[in-house]
Amino acid sequence: MIGGTYQNRVNTMTTPSEEQSCPVCGVTVINDVVQFANGSKGTRARLYARVCQYAKKPDCINQDQTLIGEVLQEDGFMEAPQINLGS
Numbered sequence: 001m002i003g004g005t006y007q008n009r010v011n012t013m014t015t016p017s018e019e020q021s022c023p024v025c026g027v028t029v030i031n032d033v034v035q036f037a038n039g040s041k042g043t044r045a046r047l048y049a050r051v052c053q054y055a056k057k058p059d060c061i062n063q064d065q066t067l068i069g070e071v072l073q074e075d076g077f078m079e080a081p082q083i084n085l086g087s
């Protein structure tokens with residue numbers, strides 16, 4: 001009898017985390033951490049350097065320069081995530 005009655009309910013409904021998803025870039029931003037579609041994480045600057053600056057769609061949530069901050073050169077030159085920009 002191991003773990004029979006043990007139930008760990010993972011419910012983040014009460015956690016005040018700010019989660020946004022970009023319909024254009026297909027990424028999720030949680031507390032300013034960008035979750036790329038391929039599982040890697042990065043900053044808003046990295047997201048912008050790799051995706052948003054090319055997407056240039058009004059629906060993109062990552063176009064606020066004050067939130068993006070400084071885009072470093074390395075942000076754009078690391079391995080690109082698999083992101084479908086179709087549609």
Ligand SMILES: [Zn+2]
Nearest residue numbers: 022025052060
């Ligand atoms: Zn975007």
